[in-house]
Amino acid sequence: MEFNVEEIMETIPELIMVYGLKVVMALVVFFVGKWIAKMLASAFERGMASKNIDPTVAHFTRNIIYYALFAVVVIAALGQLGVQTASFVAIVGAAGLAIGFALQGSLANFAAGVLLILFRPIKVGDYVEAGGSAGVVKEISIFTTILTTPDNKVVIIANNQVMSNNIVNYSTMPTRRVDLTVGISYGSDIKLAKQIMQEIADNDSRVLKDPAVQIAVKELADSSVNFVFRSWVNSADYWGVFFDFTEQVKLKFDEQGIEIPFPQMDVHFDKSEEKAA
Template sequence: MEQNIQDLLEKAPELLATYGIKVALAIAVYIVGKWIANLIANLLLKGLTARKVDLTICTFTRNIVYYALFTMVIIAALGQLGIQTASFVAIIGAAGLAIGFALQGSLANFASGVLLILFRPFKIGDFVEAGGTAGVVREISIFSTILTTGDNKTVIVSNSGIMGGNITNYSTQPERRVDFTVGVGYGANLDLVRKELEAIASEDTRILQEKGITIGVAELADSSVNFAFRVWVNSADYWAVFFDTNEKIKKRFDSVGIEIPFPQMDVHLSKEG
């Protein structure tokens, strides 16, 4: 017993020198690595905040980056102690893969939410068509976007559904073109039709005359001659001008005797011997 203790005491300096250095290196790796991880995460947070990214996404992203780097620091520190870390890496990788498969829908929505806020294809208050629905944007969250439709229904659309398709933003441009297709009968006086459409456009102060007015024969259809009638308005006046102009066209054409045809079929019966 005494011999064993004596042998241990004799080897103590050697063991202390060997393992003391490893412990010191492991502690140094841990302290420095944790400081670097925290520094990188905070720099990322400042960068996202400077770009006015949503605070929830900033904090969430910062925490993900920090804990990912901190995990790497722990593995590096354990490696300095001589512990085989390959198994730890394999376990962490397998766990990450399993979590990724389980949460792939949520992760896709989160990534799409980050892209929506970074690239800003629309903002709160815009009227958009996206994700199979149309409405005013009320809220952009991490995983979904909330729209209010024209009939005041609330629609919650997943962010991945929005980013995976086309986004039409009707609010970005200050001016919009209103397109009408005006069908008249083949017996109508085309010059008179043009004159009446010009009068309708010139009398409406909401129509931007300086942007030009387009009136032309667009199609010789089966039952009508179709005019393309296009005017420019401020975006806020779009629907008001659209509805009012359709009504004016009908009333004005009726007053001057211009026929607006409707689809019909003539059936001829013949009597055989």
């Protein structure tokens, strides 16, 4: 088969005029449509925020709207190239079924993300333990939940892992109980120790009056008498009170001569063995 170079050269301008324009139009539709989809999704999110809707719900809904509009943009761009979109949608639908089986994990994460939004066991800003990690919820997206740890690391957890495991939310309740276990030696004054702990709690304005502070002997352990020292505070004050009380107990006990026992070992030598040697 022989190629006529002249005929090919003559048809190139025509091909460029026909298909080049289609390619340009497809690119314009794609980039402009993508920009519009992003703008509309962001505007919808701002509108929800202005109505005081939870940021978690607003951001999740924004992502759903964006990806739905983006799919429409892709189909419209393919239509500019001459692709039969009706048949293309049918092909995508058939392929979607096969892809669905292959991406069961991703679909499970998507379903879990929807459940997180509907039931709201956690929301942006909460400090939680979820999926084996602990941190402040930064974002709940379609497939993942993002936490920021206290030492400023970012942890990305699959939504399915969050929903399929226990969730501990430290921010839901307005108040929390600070629990300390304090041990003193058997030779120390129990009543004085209780008095000191009560004074520490009474002198801290962060401690709530109701429920009342609880100080009681928990157990008579092998080498110490152990107390429970429990006080209720606002959730935001929890760690501050926990650290301050731990330090104050040690300082006050030292001032009053109350001994806090620590593990130690006594070694005894048998002098009869030395003489035999």
